[in-house]
Amino acid sequence: MRYPDVIKATFLSRPNRFVAQVEVEGKVTVAHVKNTGRCRELLVPGAAVFLQQHHNPSRKTPFSLIAVQKGELLINMDSQxxxxxxxxxxxxxxxxxxxxxxxxxxxxxxxxxxxxxxxxxxxxxxxxxxxxxxxxxxxxxxxxxxxxxxxxxxxxxxxxxxxxxxxxxxxxxxxxxxxxxxxxxxxxxxxxxxxxxxxxxxxxxxxxxxxxxxxxxxxxxxxxxxxxxxxxxxx
Structure with missing residues (x-):
């Protein structure tokens, strides 16, 4: 499976299980977290993450968080x-x-x-x-x-x-x-x-x-x- 329009970002925080604060090209924004699990060992401040960018103005978040870098491992965390x-x-x-x-x-x-x-x-x-x-x-x-x-x-x-x-x-x-x-x-x-x-x-x-x-x-x-x-x- 492939995701279109994927960009790299930095994870900052997770205010709730559905939303992450991320930094994209020097700007802080929000992304939908496509996994409602705890993922505490993955989503740590400063971690490199990969976001799918959406071009739908009606969405509440412009991005979806789909993968995270954990040391040498790249882990997909999209629950779907x-x-x-x-x-x-x-x-x-x-x-x-x-x-x-x-x-x-x-x-x-x-x-x-x-x-x-x-x-x-x-x-x-x-x-x-x-x-x-x-x-x-x-x-x-x-x-x-x-x-x-x-x-x-x-x-x-x-x-x-x-x-x-x-x-x-x-x-x-x-x-x-x-x-x-x-x-x-x-x-x-x-x-x-x-x-x-x-x-x-x-x-x-x-x-x-x-x-x-x-x-x-x-x-x-x-x-x-x-x-x-x-x-x-x-x-």
Whole structure:
């Protein structure tokens, strides 16, 4: 996926979860933060950030903050990007373990009273998928979530119900950076999510993690990331 009209800026502060103060070419302005997570380890004063410039006079903010430089890592932090790049990867013929290559991709599908991100059909097989974006990193270990997510726990229970009913179910973690050593659930931040993810795996829900090639104006799924479900999170 590509973002048009991307410029570099400096992060100053985050008055609330939706807005960042940034400096662009010596002038202080505001940008919409396309991620409502905490992102405290990313959005630190003085950090280099990348903004998509909008040319819509009716917008409240002229820019959207889409990526941040963290040391040597460039991290995409657009919470809407993981679903789009996963859709593109499936459409480009990415092989999914135990499922195959997608023939048909459906977005925003319902199962019972829940809504999931994808229903993917591969020949006579099909699978429901829920996608989560990962931006939290320490020493090349990536974790999810960066804040408690009851919604995430609910999604895992829905995937387990699908599996118990005889269907196939996947949770896909899109790591919005390169060079991850492995993915592990953030048990210190949300123990219930980590425990439910382990239960989902034990019951047959498939867990995948993929890293991305990140550019200031683009994002693309590249390769799988190893998964460790039992590691203690020390963040």
């Amino acid at each position: 990007a993981p679903n789009q790049v996963w859709d593109e990867a499936l459409a480009d013929g990415l092989y999914i373990p135990e499922l195959g290559v997608a023939d048909t991709i459906h977005r925003e599908v319902t199962w019972g009273h829940s809504r999931l991100d994808f229903l993917v059909e591969c020949g006579k097989r099909s699978a429901y998928m829920e996608v989560k974006g990962v931006t939290l990193e320490e020493n090349r270990v990536v974790r999810f979530p960066d804040a408690p997510t009851e919604r995430g726990v609910k999604h895992l229970h829905t995937l387990m119900e699908i599996n118990q009913s005889g269907g196939m179910a996947y949770v896909v973690f899109i790591v919005q950076m390169e060079g991850a050593q492995y993915f592990t659930p953030n048990a210190d931040m949300h123990p219930a999510f980590a425990q439910t993810l382990r239960e989902a795996s034990e019951q047959g829900v498939k867990i995948l993690a993929y890293e991305c090639h990140v550019e200031p104006d683009g994002l693309k799924v590249t390769k799988p990331v190893p998964i460790r479900l039992l590691e203690k999170n020390n963040i």
